[in-house]
Amino acid sequence: MTKPVRIVVVDDSLTIRAMIETLLERDRRIEVVGIARNGEEAIDMIRLEKPDVVTLDIAMPGKDGLAILDEIMDMEPCPVIMLSSLMRDGAPIVAEAMDRGAAACFNKAMIVREATRFIGLIRSLGRGMIVAEPGMEPVAIAA
Numbered sequence: 001m002t003k004p005v006r007i008v009v010v011d012d013s014l015t016i017r018a019m020i021e022t023l024l025e026r027d028r029r030i031e032v033v034g035i036a037r038n039g040e041e042a043i044d045m046i047r048l049e050k051p052d053v054v055t056l057d058i059a060m061p062g063k064d065g066l067a068i069l070d071e072i073m074d075m076e077p078c079p080v081i082m083l084s085s086l087m088r089d090g091a092p093i094v095a096e097a098m099d100r101g102a103a104a105c106f107n108k109a110m111i112v113r114e115a116t117r118f119i120g121l122i123r124s125l126g127r128g129m130i131v132a133e134p135g136m137e138p139v140a141i142a143a
Contacts, residue, residue, distance in 0.1 A: 005123055
C-alpha cells in the first residue's frame with residue numbers, strides 16, 4: 001500500500017477544523033498530521049511536519065490566508081488548497097490566490113456536499129498528479 005497523503009488543516013473555526021478532520025480521517029489514504037487555528041501555528045506546523053498538502057482558510061484574524069500562502073510559497077512550497085465561502089467561479093479572490101501560488105481553491109460551504117471531489121483533489125495534489133502552474137485555471141471550485 002502507498003503512503004498516505006500527509007495534510008495540515010488551517011482554519012480559525014473549530015467547527016470547520018473538526019468537520020474537515022472528521023471527513024479526512026475516513027479515508028485511509030489521507031493522514032491529518034496537523035491542525036492549526038492561525039497563521040503562526042500553521043507556519044510552525046508546516047516547517048515541522050512537511051506535509052504533502054495544506055488546506056488554508058482565507059479569512060482569519062491576524063494574518064489572513066493569502067499572507068500565510070505567501071510565507072508557505074517563500075519557505076517550502078507545497079500544494080495549498082485555499083478555502084473560503086467566497087470561492088465562486090470568476091471571483092477575484094480565486095485569481096489572486098492562484099496568482100500567489102495556491103494549487104486549488106474550494107468553496108468551504110461545499111466541502112461536505114462535495115466531499116468526494118474535495119478528498120479526490122487532496123489525494124491528487126498530494127500524489128503530484130495535479131500540478132498548478134502560474135496563470136493556470138483553478139483546479140477545483142465548488143460553487
